[in-house]
Amino acid sequence: xxxxxITIGDEILIGQVxxxxxxxxxxxxxxxxxTIQEIVxxxxxxxxxxxxxxxxxxxSDWIFLTGGLGPTKDDITKKCIAEYLNVDLEFNEEVYQRIxxxxxxxxxxxxxxxxxxxxxxxxxxxLYNRMGTAPGLLMSKGQTKILSMPGVPYxxxxxxxxxIFPVLKNGYSQDLKVYKRTIMTAGAGETSIEDRLHTILExxxxxxxxxxxxxxxxVRIRLTSFGGSQSELDxxxxxxxxxxxxxxxxxxxxxxSESLLNLCTSKELKIGxxxxxxxxxxxxxxxxxxxASKYFEGGLVSYTNSLKHKLLHVQLDTLHQxxxxxxxxxxxxxxxxxxLLNVDVAVSISGIAGPGGGTETKPVGTTWICxxxxxxxxxxxxxxxxxxxxxxxxSANIALNNLRKFIMRYYS
Amino acid sequence: xxxxxITIGDEILIGQVxxxxxxxxxxxxxxxxxTIQEIVxxxxxxxxxxxxxxxxxxxSDWIFLTGGLGPTKDDITKKCIAEYLNVDLEFNEEVYQRIxxxxxxxxxxxxxxxxxxxxxxxxxxxLYNRMGTAPGLLMSKGQTKILSMPGVPYxxxxxxxxxIFPVLKNGYSQDLKVYKRTIMTAGAGETSIEDRLHTILExxxxxxxxxxxxxxxxVRIRLTSFGGSQSELDxxxxxxxxxxxxxxxxxxxxxxSESLLNLCTSKELKIGxxxxxxxxxxxxxxxxxxxASKYFEGGLVSYTNSLKHKLLHVQLDTLHQxxxxxxxxxxxxxxxxxxLLNVDVAVSISGIAGPGGGTETKPVGTTWICxxxxxxxxxxxxxxxxxxxxxxxxSANIALNNLRKFIMRYYS
Numbered sequence: 001x002x003x004x005x006i007t008i009g010d011e012i013l014i015g016q017v018x019x020x021x022x023x024x025x026x027x028x029x030x031x032x033x034x035t036i037q038e039i040v041x042x043x044x045x046x047x048x049x050x051x052x053x054x055x056x057x058x059x060s061d062w063i064f065l066t067g068g069l070g071p072t073k074d075d076i077t078k079k080c081i082a083e084y085l086n087v088d089l090e091f092n093e094e095v096y097q098r099i100x101x102x103x104x105x106x107x108x109x110x111x112x113x114x115x116x117x118x119x120x121x122x123x124x125x126x127l128y129n130r131m132g133t134a135p136g137l138l139m140s141k142g143q144t145k146i147l148s149m150p151g152v153p154y155x156x157x158x159x160x161x162x163x164i165f166p167v168l169k170n171g172y173s174q175d176l177k178v179y180k181r182t183i184m185t186a187g188a189g190e191t192s193i194e195d196r197l198h199t200i201l202e203x204x205x206x207x208x209x210x211x212x213x214x215x216x217x218x219v220r221i222r223l224t225s226f227g228g229s230q231s232e233l234d235x236x237x238x239x240x241x242x243x244x245x246x247x248x249x250x251x252x253x254x255x256x257s258e259s260l261l262n263l264c265t266s267k268e269l270k271i272g273x274x275x276x277x278x279x280x281x282x283x284x285x286x287x288x289x290x291x292a293s294k295y296f297e298g299g300l301v302s303y304t305n306s307l308k309h310k311l312l313h314v315q316l317d318t319l320h321q322x323x324x325x326x327x328x329x330x331x332x333x334x335x336x337x338x339x340l341l342n343v344d345v346a347v348s349i350s351g352i353a354g355p356g357g358g359t360e361t362k363p364v365g366t367t368w369i370c371x372x373x374x375x376x377x378x379x380x381x382x383x384x385x386x387x388x389x390x391x392x393x394x395s396a397n398i399a400l401n402n403l404r405k406f407i408m409r410y411y412s
Numbered sequence: 413x414x415x416x417x418i419t420i421g422d423e424i425l426i427g428q429v430x431x432x433x434x435x436x437x438x439x440x441x442x443x444x445x446x447t448i449q450e451i452v453x454x455x456x457x458x459x460x461x462x463x464x465x466x467x468x469x470x471x472s473d474w475i476f477l478t479g480g481l482g483p484t485k486d487d488i489t490k491k492c493i494a495e496y497l498n499v500d501l502e503f504n505e506e507v508y509q510r511i512x513x514x515x516x517x518x519x520x521x522x523x524x525x526x527x528x529x530x531x532x533x534x535x536x537x538x539l540y541n542r543m544g545t546a547p548g549l550l551m552s553k554g555q556t557k558i559l560s561m562p563g564v565p566y567x568x569x570x571x572x573x574x575x576i577f578p579v580l581k582n583g584y585s586q587d588l589k590v591y592k593r594t595i596m597t598a599g600a601g602e603t604s605i606e607d608r609l610h611t612i613l614e615x616x617x618x619x620x621x622x623x624x625x626x627x628x629x630x631v632r633i634r635l636t637s638f639g640g641s642q643s644e645l646d647x648x649x650x651x652x653x654x655x656x657x658x659x660x661x662x663x664x665x666x667x668x669s670e671s672l673l674n675l676c677t678s679k680e681l682k683i684g685x686x687x688x689x690x691x692x693x694x695x696x697x698x699x700x701x702x703x704a705s706k707y708f709e710g711g712l713v714s715y716t717n718s719l720k721h722k723l724l725h726v727q728l729d730t731l732h733q734x735x736x737x738x739x740x741x742x743x744x745x746x747x748x749x750x751x752l753l754n755v756d757v758a759v760s761i762s763g764i765a766g767p768g769g770g771t772e773t774k775p776v777g778t779t780w781i782c783x784x785x786x787x788x789x790x791x792x793x794x795x796x797x798x799x800x801x802x803x804x805x806x807s808a809n810i811a812l813n814n815l816r817k818f819i820m821r822y823y824s
Contacts, residue, residue, distance in 0.1 A: 011623055013448040015439025016594075016634060018432055022453070027427025036425040038460070039453040041434070048450070106795075111607045131798065133603075152626065154802055178426075211423055222428055273713070279699025280692035283713045287691025290767055290800055292715070299713040301685070301695045307710045307753065341719065355702055388702055 001034045001168070004056035008049060008067035008077055009151060012041045021066045021156055028160065032168055033177050034062075049080040057144045067151035077148055078137070082121035085139055085146075089119040095126060099133045131158040138163075179225040179233045183240055184254055185247045186218040186401040193219055196243055204236060216390060217397030218256070249404060256400040257289045263404060264295035267411045271403070272341030273299030274312055274333040276324065277351035277367060282396045297343050302333070312336025325350050325362055327370075327379045334372035334379075345373045347403050353391045367395045371406040378406055413446045413580070416468035420461060420479035420489055421563060424453045433478045433568055440572065444580055445589050446474075461492040469556045479563035489560055490549070494533035497551055497558075501531040507538060511545045543570040550575075591637040591645045595652055596666055597659045598630040598813035605631055608655055616648060628802060629809030630668065661816060668812040669701045675816060676707035679823045683815070684753030685711030686724055686745040688736065689763035689779060694808045709755050714745070724748025724760075737762050737774055739782075739791045746784035746791075757785045759815050765803045779807045783818040790818055 005025050011017040022039040029036055037060055042048040044067070056063045065077060082089050096118035103110050120126060120137060127136030127147075134150040136159035147164065149156045185193065190212045201210055207227045213220040221240065225233045241248050250259045264271055275282050283299040286292050300311055305324055308314040314332040322328045333348035351367025358364035365384035370377055382398055384391040417437050423429045434451040441448055449471055454460040456479070468475045477489065494501050508530035515522050532538060532549060539548030539559075546562040548571040559576065561568045597605065602624045613622055619639045625632040633652065637645045653660050662671045676683055687694050695711040698704050712723055717736055720726040726744040734740045745760035763779025770776035777796035782789055794810055796803040 009623075010621070010636070011625055011634065012435070013438050013451060014442035014636075015435040015437070017625060018430065018435045019451075020430055023424070023427040023430045025427070026425050030426035037455075038464075039425060039431075041451040043449075052450075108601075108604070111603055113603060113606055113610070154798055209422075211428060213423075213428060224426075275692075275695075278696075279704070280687075280695025280711060280713070283687075283692025284690075284696050284804075287713070287715065288801060288804070290765075292691070296715055298715045298719045299692060301692070301699070301711040301713070303699065303705055303708055303710045310754075311752070340723070342722075353702075389700060392696075392700070 001029075001061045002037050002059065003029050003034055003062045003064060004037050004060040005039045005064045006052055006056060006066075007039075007041045007151070008044050008065065009041075010043055012067075013043060021151065021153055024153070024157065025064050025066075025160065028165065029168075030178060031180065032165070034168070044076055046076060046080055046083075049077065050084050053080070053084050053146070057141050057146075060144055063144060063146045065146065065148040066156050078119070078121060081137070081139060081146065081148060085121065085123075085141060087122045090122045091115075092118050092120045092126060095120060095135055098128070098135070102133060127159050127163040129155050129159055130162065131155045135159075136163060177227065179228065179230050181223050181233055181237045182252050183221040183223070183237060183244070183248055184218065184250045184252075184256075184259075185221065185244060186249055186256060186397065187405075188219065188244075188247045190214045190219050193221065193244065193247075197221075197240060200239060200243060208233065208236060215397075216394040217401065220253070246405065246408070249401070255285075255289070256397065256404065257285045257292075260286065260400060260404055260407075261289050261291055261295065263407055265291075267407065269295060269345055269407065269411065270297050270343040271295055272297045272337050272343035272346045274308075274337035274340075274346060274348040275299060275301045276303060276308070276333075276349060277353045278349045278392050278396045278399070279303065279353075281392055282347065282349065282399055285396055285400060297341050300337065300340065308333060308336075311340055313339075323362070325352055325366055325368055327368055327381070330368040330370035331372070331377055331379050334370040334377060338372060338374065345371065345403065345407065347371050347399050349395055349399055351391070351395055353388045353395075355388060365391050367391070369395065369399050369402065371399075371403050373406075373410065376406075376410060378402065413441075413473045414449050414471065415441050415446055415474045415476060416449050416472040417451045417476045418464055418468060418478075419451075419453045419563070420456050420477065421453070422455055424479075425455060433563065433565055436565070436569065437476050437478075437572065440577065441580075442590060442592075444577070446580070456488055458488060458492055458495075461489065462496050465492070465496050465558070469553050469558075472556055475556060475558045477558065477560040478568050490531070490533060493549070493551060493558065493560060497533060497535075497553060499534045502534045503527075504530050504532045504538065507532060507547055510540070510547075514545060539571050539575040541567050541571055542574065543567040547571075548575060589639065591640065591642050593635050593645055593649045594664050595633040595635070595649060595656070595660055596630065596662045596664075596668075596671075597633065597656060598661055598668055598809065599817075600631065600656075600659045602626045602631050605633065605656065605659075609633075609652060612651060612655060620645065620648060627809075628798075628806040629813065632665070658817065658820065661813070667697075667701070668809065668816065669697045669704075672698065672812060672816055672819075673701050673703055673707065675819055677703075679819065681707060681757055681819065681823065682709050682755040683707055684709045684749050684755035684758045686720075686749035686752075686758060686760040687711060687713045688715060688720070688745075688761060689765045690761045690804050690808045690811070691715065691765075693804055694759065694761065694811055697808055697812060709753050712749065712752065720745060720748075723752055725751075735774070737764055737778055737780055739780055739793070742780040742782035743784070743789055743791050746782040746789060750784060750786065757783065757815065757819065759783050759811050761807055761811055763803070763807055765800045765807075767800060777803050779803070781807065781811050781814060783811075783815050785818075785822065788818075788822060790814065 005022045125138040132155040137148040139146045209224045211222045302308045313336045330348045334346045337346035348370045354364035370379040417434045537550040544567040549560040551558045623634045714720045742760045746758045749758035766776035782791040
């Protein structure tokens with residue numbers, strides 16, 4: 001199946017909102033073996049919408065439209081679809097009643113704009129939206145399906161998951177099959193990985209494409225096979241894994257946190273945190289994964305020296321002599337966290353996230369991390385050279401990866 | 413000036429990479445008063461590139477192309493531009509020497525692919541790239557400028573900043589001026605806001621466009637004035653602010669955390685947290701903002717009942733009788749946090765983020781929040797209907813907004 005993805009809204013064109021919907025739709029369609037012809041973002045105005053729709057109809061089996069279905073005045077997508085397909089807008093009682101019952105549940109009042117929102121192009125199929133009031137709408141123009149969805153990402157995703165993927169899975173498998181695997185690595189840079197893989201990659205078949213997708217502290221290696229077979233691709237994944245060794249922490253977009261969840265639950269370990277500069281993001285990364293409570297006890301964000309002393313028992317002398325960002329402090333923080341939180345392994349972090357607070361000897365980005373259990377501790381320093389948000393994210397990823405390596409070393 | 417932005421690369425179409433380049437270019441062009449006609453992402457294949465270029469030339473003064481200039485095998489952008497403009501590719505000694513000297517500096521070897529990379533369509537202007545090896549390339553087709561840049565975001569940005577923005581600023585100022593303001597609100601839905609503004613917005617001039625940009629727990633109201641003046645637009649912003657009252661927490665993309673930082677430092681308040689279901693994201697949101705240490709003491713992520721009891725002194729009876737997700741528990745958590753962290757105001761959260769853990773009486777998404785100081789406490793329940801990540805994000809935003817309202821009420 002050939003698809004065109006259209007997002008409607010000035011806010012995307014002028015960069016107020018980054019279009020993540022198209023990437024999500026593209027990713028899922030590609031995984032099902034479909035071809036994305038084009039992704040296009042246009043203004044919410046009649047001429048652009050109708051012209052783009054018409055162009056997409058010429059070359060697509062499916063058109064995925066997002067945006068412009070909310071109860072706002074710049075919401076003209078439905079009108080344009082109706083005009084383009086030469087049908088009327090008609091009041092849909094079922095859509096309206098769903099809004100009424102949803103609002104009743106939350107004790108909120110239905111307004112006139114909800115009545116307007118309930119007008120739909122006639123002849124379309126209404127797709128129930130379990131995440132919001134604006135339903136999806138599926139129309140046809142000749143052989144082409146036109147699917148219109150709200151722009152709110154979780155609403156769009158719910159409609160795709162509930163109504164579209166099941167249908168696509170059954171009916172559209174005659175395209176070229178695309179197989180994908182992603183090798184997840186942490187702790188090595190893109191260039192260093194590339195150097196290690198360079199020779200072997202030249203022997204891979206032409207139809208296997210390799211892409212490096214670096215982010216802070218980790219690199220995803222994406223293999224896409226246009227044709228071939230899944231088992232052939234899996235063989236190449238094993239070859240790469242053998243070359244890269246312990247920087248590979250998993251496959252297929254598993255996060256470091258998920259890999260930690262699996263590792264720690266299999267070893268029945270309880271983990272706790274003492275964060276300073278990362279300010280809670282390490283706990284957040286861990287608890288984003290359902291099931292984290294199986295191994296994560298809790299964490300203290302000790303943003304001040306007095307909390308580091310009072311709750312983690314970091315000695316005032318240590319703070320005074322070496323400073324909060326030092327090897328001595330993170331070791332005491334980690335040991336304090338082991339006791340305070342009653343856990344098997346604790347991670348501590350203290351650094352200078354910036355933009356202020358840097359000195360000659362401890363520039364912005366200097367971060368100390370310690371991983372400890374009752375017998376061992378590994379403390380090390382890293383130096384980010386990025387801004388505050390990136391320093392925080394980077395240190396948290398390094399800490400998670402080193403927690404993983406600590407557990408593999410001492411609990412193998 | 414009318415612009416079209418084209419990004420080239422399969423990795424965008426199949427969702428491996430989210431296109432942030434277009435948003436960045438769009439934002440900067442819009443700020444300079446230019447109009448973005450369309451953003452389009454296409455495959456790195458000849459027909460798509462040439463057809464899209466030709467369509468863009470028909471309706472644009474400038475075309476911004478990113479992607480497809482690196483030293484990789486699927487790099488055909490330059491070839492297509494040359495073909496489309498009917499010129500040859502010729503070896504550019506200056507480009508090659510720049511690569512050689514850059515690689516010498518890093519003690520790396522220049523390869524054959526760098527020679528290939530140094531072929532450029534003839535007649536183009538080469539734009540030096542201080543961040544990488546692939547330069548930008550500026551060509552013309554009739555009145556239309558075609559600018560081709562590498563897809564690596566910081567390389568694209570360097571070329572735009574060094575070579576393009578200065579030119580655009582000087583040469584293209586006869587366009588319509590665009591003024592923008594954004595009103596930041598939290599605690600009311602899009603529809604409720606629209607209902608309150610509906611009548612007044614009808615009296616605004618036609619050239620002022622209003623868009624609602626909802627996210628979890630907050631709505632940004634963006635006003636864009638195509639023409640008019642900044643002071644006129646500011647007047648309309650005041651009108652809207654007066655109507656909406658205390659749901660307005662700031663302007664122009666300030667975050668709730670930033671607004672809290674300003675509020676709490678001006679009142680010299682110290683804040684602490686006791687998080688359960690939100691798992692540290694509340695602390696992370698607060699500490700993402702530089703200067704948070706002026707008012708944020710710290711937080712405990714008490715993910716288990718035993719930590720809630722041991723450190724926050726939530727009574728075992730309370731946990732047993734009412735459960736961890738209850739009004740009684742969050743009140744005791746907040747009071748415990750006031751003492752443990754020695755702060756003026758504490759926020760506690762306990763909920764069922766999902767996907768598991770829901771019951772008939774406490775479905776997934778049920779979250780209790782309490783804001784307390786020594787004299788007062790406000791505890792309330794919210795009900796998300798979203799998935800784990802969204803429930804966590806939503807509760808954190810509601811908590812931040814209610815902390816803001818608590819402070820405005822009791823410390824005015």
